[in-house]
Every structure is written in C-alpha cells, then in structure tokens.
Amino acid sequence: MSRPQSFPLAPFPYSRPRRTRMQPWSRNLVRENRLSPHDLIWPVFIVEGTDRAVPINAMPGQSRLSIDLLVKAAEKCRDLGIPAMALFPFVEPDKKSEAAEEAWNPDALMQRAIRAVKAAVPEVGLICDVALDPYTTHGHDGLLVDDEIDNDESIDALVKMALAQAEAGADVVAPSDMMDGRIGEIREALEDDGHVNTLILSYAAKFASGFYGPFREALGVVGNYGPQGKSTYQMDAGNGDEALREVAADLEEGADWVMVKPGLPYLDVCRRVKDAFGVPTFAYHVSGEYSMVKAAAAAGYIDGDRVMMESLLCFKRAGCDGILTYAAIEIAEKLRG
Template sequence: MLSRPRRNRQSSAIRALVRERELTPGHLVQPIFLLPDPHARLPVVSLPGTFRLGIEEVVQEVAGCLALGIRSFIMFPAVPEQHKDKTGSYATSPDNFYLHAATRLKTEFPEICLISDVALDPYSTDGHDGLVLNGRIDNDQTLPLIGAMAVAQARAGFDVIGPSEMMDGRVASIRRALDAEGFTDTAIMSYTAKYASAFYGPFRDALDSAPRQLEGVPTDKKTYQMDPANRREALREAALDAAEGADYLMVKPAINYLDIIRELHDAHTLPIAAYHVSGECAMLLAAAERGWLDYRRAASEALLSIRRAGASVIISYFAKDFAGWYHE
C-alpha cells in the first residue's frame, strides 16, 4: 500500500507537525456577567460554573484569566429593574455601573481587549433588542439610541463595540457616531449572523433579558434575528456589515452553525468571530455531569471544531477551563 495516512499519526510529535489548526488561549474570549453590587458572586443555575459578578470579583477573574493566557473579555450588564425604561436611557447614564466597570478594568489591566454589548434588551422594560413602538420593533428609531450607547462605551474604555441587536444599518450608524466623537480606532465586532436560536436560555436567565409579555408585541426575536433555516441570508448580512465598516463578523450560535462560519470565512477577509453560546455549553455540561461525556475532551473538541470551521475569535464559557488544560 503506497499511501498510508496513518504514518502521520504515529506519535504526538508527528501529529503536532501536521496539525492543520491550532487552538490557543489567545483565540478565546471569556464572557463576564456584571452585577451592580461590587462584591456579588451569584451562580447562573442553568449554566453550572458560570457566575454573575460584581466588579471586585471581576477584577480577580480577569487577573486569573490573564495568568492563563486569556487576554480578551466580553462583558454584559445585569441591569436592575429600577434602571430600565422604554428607551434604555440608563445605557448612557453617567451613573451606569457597566461603564464604570469598563473604565476600572482598562485602568487596572490596560493590556486586555474589552468587548462591549450594544443592544437595548438589558436596559429596556420591553426586553427587546430594539425600540418597541406601536407594537413593533422600530429599526430606524433604534439606530440613534445604539449609536449613543456605542459612544458611551468607547468613552468608558471598551476596545471593541459589539452590536448584537440585529437592526439593519447598525454598523454604519455606530461607525459614524464613533468617528464623529473621535473614536476612530475603536473597532466594531458585528453580530452578523445572529440566529433566532433555542440555545440562548441560560444567557437570558443570567441577565433577565427575555422579551416581556406585551399586548400585540412578539414574545420572541424572530422579526430581527435570523431564521435558522437560512444560509444565503448570512452572506448578505456579512456583505452589508463589511461594507458598513465592521472590523469582525460574528456568527451566533457556533456549534449548530459551523457551516455559516465556514461560508463567511471563505467569502471575507475580515476576522470571523463565533459565539459558543450558553445553551450549547450547558448541554455539554449536563451530559458530562451525568457521566455520558468526558467534559475535558468534549469541550476541547467542540472549541477546536469552531476553530477548524474558520473562526479566529471564539467566545465561550469554556475559555478559562480550556486555558488551564492547555497549560497542562
């Protein structure tokens, strides 16, 4: 037999020589759920091992991640109900604990990459990513609100702005707003292909950000998030975001949409990010807790599959654990 692929699998050294994709902690982004109480540490019951943290706990978490080689973080605010209103005005308030936390983190750890979240749902009494007017999510009236939010976040110290609300024209609107205020070096990681997925449950538990029951208003996000059946639509969204000035294109979720990650990787020269979402991680954790899967092997394989599909940036709740295994 002239050709034997197994010859290149005979030892760990040989396998390392021919490995097509490498996954390192430098590719990973650790999510952070932020609470206003500075010393809070509350578990997310539906996502074991993940916590909602106050800023003092976040500082310790970031220091621990840096020691493992994780240098990038994406932060989400769990906003108390008394700060929520129709237009999400607390998002730009000088008293916003989320903005103060960003400034603190960038002061103490200037070397990190800190990524924001831009959407109304953490701040809105309606629980939708866009502004609800007359029973519908109003795309164009949302744009100035998220533009102002992005500027406030850039001013607080965020390195990368993450618009997740899936409004049409959002990237161009945010880019104009940032540039007008002098934040020309602040990047945009657009949630380009964010699907109306069943796998966001633990995330919404952590932030209490699910859509509210309102008369005449959808209780899901299908009118602005993408249909899981669609592939070509993701290419259209990516082309629009790239033309509007996005610096990264994101696919969310990741595992169920590896084909979309590959499509965007092949079609664009921009870095592709993938969000390994809460439900995808919780599903694997539940199987591991029952002894059906080996957590370390399964989590590592899941992350590697996302990298192999073409993602340069992987946001995952497994980031810190993987980094620990990597250094072993």
C-alpha cells in the same frame, strides 16, 4: 481562503494514512489546526455590589461578578494569555425602562465596569455588548413602537449606547441587535466623537435560536417577546446566503470584525464567511452549547473536558479567528498545562 490542490493517493497498501496517526509525535507534527488561549474571549456577566459572585443556575461554573471581582477576573485572563473579555450587565429591574435610557448613562454598571477594568488591567481587551435587551422592560434588543420593533428609533438609542461605552474606554463595541443600518450609524458617530480607534465587532449573522436560554437567565432578561419572539430581526436558522449578505452589508458600513452566533450549529456559516471575505471572523459558543456539555458531563454521558476542547477546536477548523466561550478560563488552564 485558497485551497490546496488535490492529488490522488497511491493505492493501498502503498498509501496508509494510519501511518501518520500511529504516534503522538507524528499526529502533533501534522495537526492542521490548533487551539491556544490567544483564540479565546471570555464572556462575563456583571452585577452591582461588592465582593459578589452570584452563581448562574443554568450555566454551571459561571457567576455574575461585581466590579471588584471582575477586575480580578481580568487579571486572571491576563495571566492565562486570554486576550479579551466580553461584558454583559445584569440590570436591576428599577433601572429598566421602555426607552432603555440606562444604556447610555455614564454612571451605569457597564460604564463603571469598563473604567475599572481598563484602569487596573489595561492590557486585557474589553468587548462590550451593544443591544437594548438588558435595559428594556420588554426584553427586546430594540425599541417597541406600536408593538413592533422600530428599526430607526432603535438605532438612535444604540448609537448613544455605543458612544457611552467608547467614552468609558471600551476597546470594542459589539452591536448584537441585528437592526438594519446600525453599523454605519455607529461608525460615523464614533468617528465624529473622536473614537477613531474603537473597533466594531458586528454580530453580523445572529440567528433566532433556541440555544440562548441560559444566557437570558444570566442577563435577567425574561421578557414578553410576543408571538414572533425575536424572529423579526434575528436571522432564520435555515438561511446561509442571507448571512453572507448581512456580513457584506456590515463590512461596507465599517465593521472591523464580524461574528456568527450561535456557534456549533452554524459552523458552515463560519466557513463560508471566512472564505468569502477573509476578514477577522468570530463565533460565539453560546450558553446553550456550553450548558449542554456541562449537563451531559455531570450525568456521566460524556467526557466533558474532551468534548469542550473538541468543540472549540472545531471553530478553528471552520476558519474562526476568535471564539467567545464561557469555558475560556478552564480551557486556557488546560492548554497551558
């Protein structure tokens, strides 16, 4: 992204930047970045059953929704101007396995949810998670072979999963697993199967983070990850240059959009990705970030509405085109007045 040329300001008192800040109209007139409902993507957890909204204890205000209620949620997104939802399934324990076969079952919860929403509210985009952790008994994003995540075996499963979602009508498949080479294999499979217009949103720079805890509760993923956790495939929090290499590789393999996850602790990575590549860049305002704001607001420590709005605006300042946030509905309602 090009930078405006810098010029020295006139000396004080001729230069008084506060003049512009004195009135709401002048602040609004020169605001560099704005947030709108069109910038938001609402991540939603889905659950089996009918007329079920199961509150998520670690994420105040969020619930797992049955498919019928998910359709109503999609209608709300449409009415508020939120362009897309990101879907994550709560998989019942008896559907989990070592090989994660339920992930590509055409009648699995995710595939049924996709078909229902696209039939009822086709104008809302559906971004569907491609990772094996909801479906595996161990909770890893890939397949375990001899107590290690096998990259290439995992890719084979991820390709089947992405194809099942595309066949069900997903607009975007979003590999969040961080296996090497999976974007190219998924893109090739989509092309060969006729899904040439299915977008790939790659979680290209996904960090091994402590901010994911509430999400794992919501997803029902409580695995024995081993002594290294997910650090053998998710990125180290101290690395920025590596994130650019990961993004470059995924773009070369056919990703349409790229994502940085988590969000606020990695705004520097968002900015670097946007500046370096100029491609559609997304960030995930993850469960831990969301729940911390909610908890602090409930304790009276902060103005929760103001902090949430400020947090999301920061993503726009960092160059993000879209933001996945659990606060999408409440923020869109406030933005629309």
